[in-house]
Amino acid sequence: MEDLLEIGGKKFKSRLLVGTGKYETPELMLGAIKESGAEVVTVALRRINIEGQQRTILDYLSELNVTILPNTAACYTADEAIRTAMLAREMGLSNMIKLEVIGDKKTLFPDNEALIEAAKVLVKEGFIVLPYTTDDPVVAKKLEDIGCAAVMPLGAPIGSGLGIRNPYNIKIILETVKVPVIVDAGVGTASDAAIAMELGASGVLMNTGIAAAKNPVKMARAMKLAVEAGRLAYLAGRMPKRLYATASSPLTDLIE
Amino acid sequence: MRVIINGKEREIPENTNIPALIRLLNIKTPYLAIELNREIAKKSAWDNIFLKEGDKIEIVTFVGGG
Numbered sequence: 001m002e003d004l005l006e007i008g009g010k011k012f013k014s015r016l017l018v019g020t021g022k023y024e025t026p027e028l029m030l031g032a033i034k035e036s037g038a039e040v041v042t043v044a045l046r047r048i049n050i051e052g053q054q055r056t057i058l059d060y061l062s063e064l065n066v067t068i069l070p071n072t073a074a075c076y077t078a079d080e081a082i083r084t085a086m087l088a089r090e091m092g093l094s095n096m097i098k099l100e101v102i103g104d105k106k107t108l109f110p111d112n113e114a115l116i117e118a119a120k121v122l123v124k125e126g127f128i129v130l131p132y133t134t135d136d137p138v139v140a141k142k143l144e145d146i147g148c149a150a151v152m153p154l155g156a157p158i159g160s161g162l163g164i165r166n167p168y169n170i171k172i173i174l175e176t177v178k179v180p181v182i183v184d185a186g187v188g189t190a191s192d193a194a195i196a197m198e199l200g201a202s203g204v205l206m207n208t209g210i211a212a213a214k215n216p217v218k219m220a221r222a223m224k225l226a227v228e229a230g231r232l233a234y235l236a237g238r239m240p241k242r243l244y245a246t247a248s249s250p251l252t253d254l255i256e
Numbered sequence: 257m258r259v260i261i262n263g264k265e266r267e268i269p270e271n272t273n274i275p276a277l278i279r280l281l282n283i284k285t286p287y288l289a290i291e292l293n294r295e296i297a298k299k300s301a302w303d304n305i306f307l308k309e310g311d312k313i314e315i316v317t318f319v320g321g322g
Contacts, residue, residue, distance in 0.1 A: 020321060020322075021320040021321045022320070029320065042322055043319065043320065045317075046316060046317070046318075047262040047315065056318060057319055058287040058318050059287070073321050087316050088289070088318075091287060091317075158322065159322075206322075
């Protein structure tokens with residue numbers, strides 16, 4: 001049986017979801033996304049630049065066969081996030097929303113109270129809601145109960161590259177909810193992505209980890225392989241950890 | 257008449273509907289969503305939405321983001 005990621009009724013082969021921010025050029029972004037194999041790609045909503053260059057990111061992304069996942073980045077209240085989500089849906093490409101309600105400028109940690117409030121409204125409005133949350137199992141459960149299609153706990157602050165700082169909480173969230181758990185934010189290098197997947201995460205969402213690498217296209221491939229390797233290791237089931245050695249070679253029939 | 261588009265005041269002709277506004281602003285991309293006085297202006301209704309003096313219009317699109 002094929003091992004697919006299912007979110008809100010949509011099925012994906014790739015468990016790596018990628019962002020489109022911070023690339024030096026659109027061409028570099030396209031190269032990295034292609035190499036990552038990602039099928040879900042996040043974008044942000046902003047005022048159009050009337051005076052300037054008007055080729056939008058979608059004019060570039062339209063050459064790829066990807067699902068667009070708009071975000072509500074930089075929203076600090078439930079109302080702003082809801083308004084942004086409504087506008088994003090009006091673009092006519094997707095009813096999925098990566099719901100972010102930020103509570104603090106320095107850490108970009110979510111305001112979970114406002115997040116839950118916004119999620120309730122958007123689920124009722126028929127959105128497939130993917131909330132970006134702290135690694136708090138209680139909040140994750142509330143988001144699932146509301147009807148979110150997945151929960152997306154952070155590994156570390158957005159853009160920090162600090163990796164999976166609390167693997168135990170991610171593990172508890174995985175035991176607490178039935179919806180897909182996508183580790184979103186904090187992944188800095190391939191091993192971080194592999195750790196998230198080895199814990200049993202359904203997927204990993206990243207942007208800066210690829211875009212801010214010296215060679216984003218190479219890092220995109222590294223992340224693709226790491227997500228696949230981590231997933232396989234999870235499905236394979238790792239050996240138990242032991243404090244002392246157990247020999248791999250026979251201890252009998254030794255030469256004398 | 258004067259309207260506010262993306263936070264900036266602009267002079268536009270009377271009897272401008274949304275498709276005319278888009279042409280006037282020389283916006284080429286089809287990837288747009290529009291709010292008129294904080295209400296979403298549905299694409300299917302654009303032809304019938306004529307702007308009035310003092311209207312506040314937000315024209316948004318997608319940009320790179322994580």
